Amino acid sequence: MRKPLIGVLPLVDTDKDSYWMLPGYMKGIEEAGGIGVMLPMTADPEVIRTLAGTFDGFLFTGGHDINPELYGEAIDGVCGELCEERDVMEKLLFDEVLKLDKPAFGICRGLQLFNALLGGTLYQDIPAQRSAGKLIAHKQQPPYSEPVHAVVIADGNPLYEIVGKEALMVNSYHHQGIKQLSEQLQAVAYAEDELIEAVAMPGKKFVMAVQWHPEFCYQIDEPSFRLFAAFVSACGQ
Template sequence: MKPLIGLTPIVDAGRDSLWMLPGYMQGLEAVGGIGMMLPLTDDAAMLKDIVDRVDGLLLTGGNDVAPVLYGETKETFCGENDPRRDRMEARLIELALQADKPVFGICRGLQILNVVLGGTLYQDLKTQTGTEITHSMDKPYDRTVHEVNILPDTPLAALYGPGPLAVNSRHHQGIKGLAPALHAQAVASDGLVEAVYLPEYRFVQAVQWHPEHRWKAEESQSLLRSFVDACRG
């Protein structure tokens, strides 16, 4: 039986809607998983029921994580926040870790995982760091724009080998302070941590780039397959 993976919904407050990029679903399907968009809720009982039913959790991209969650005041250069999504994902992460269910975060998914575990974020990379790397690329998003360095003795090094990996990139926030429990496994040339993992769990990983936009590429499918395989476990 193919593993069922719950995907957190992307929120469009202006249109009062929830949506999902097809690449998330297509990428999971291509490597033997079934993706299901979850409802937007912070109901404790419903979230517990969701984690009990799914084989894994994928934290998708989307709007900015509220700075109040990491002890900062929101600056003008921070984007739109959705408190209910923040609460939902924070509780889902807690429940998934308690149950040792696989968790994979993409872009915002990496950021909320870092915050929930005690880390902090840059509210806007360009403003706060002056980085010259193209972290927020223009379309098309299925191409690569910069490299990250895969660190040795990490899950990503086991998958790709240590050294450079070309990635796509469309984010304006990123990890400022790495959560104490998280380990870095890929770093951009400006020092930004672009991939993390929790070593004591079956599979808890997150990346700052977007495999859902490049789901046909072998490196994206390898990464998604490692997650889906863990969900089968």
């Protein structure tokens, strides 16, 4: 049986003018039975259509902040580093992925990207823009494989079906998050401070995203591995 071929969105180091990849994204896919391939960075619509038609699924990685222009807001001083070439490519690719109903798995930035592209909004900086009384720490120090807060999962939703638990302890390394949820997405997990930590898109084969980082802990954390396994399985169907 052919292993699913999965396109992985590249990370960008603007200071070094380079594209790069964290091994956990690739190894997580590989250990779950897929083949991860880092995609080229491109805004060419024809190339994007070719990529979308060639690969069996796509992993939208973490990294830069999402440009607030994508969700109709001006850039605030609390917004972090942006990457226009990522925003442009990922928007074009995500649109094609949805048209073809290819599986898409988002991690950290990926969750924020899905929400913004589907009409939702983001906190440009959680500590600056949310009530201090509700906050928990969302940006931990290394090692990133260590869990730092809990998330609650509602019984019966797609994430519960994958991990089989009503609560998880997760790692966390982000300063942006979902403010207004897209009407096209379903919130499937929340942090203790009520921040949305995972989403799914009803009616699609597999469109899911998490705010935490399973790529850092899939080898030691069973729910993290199950996320990769469910995604790879959907890519193989």
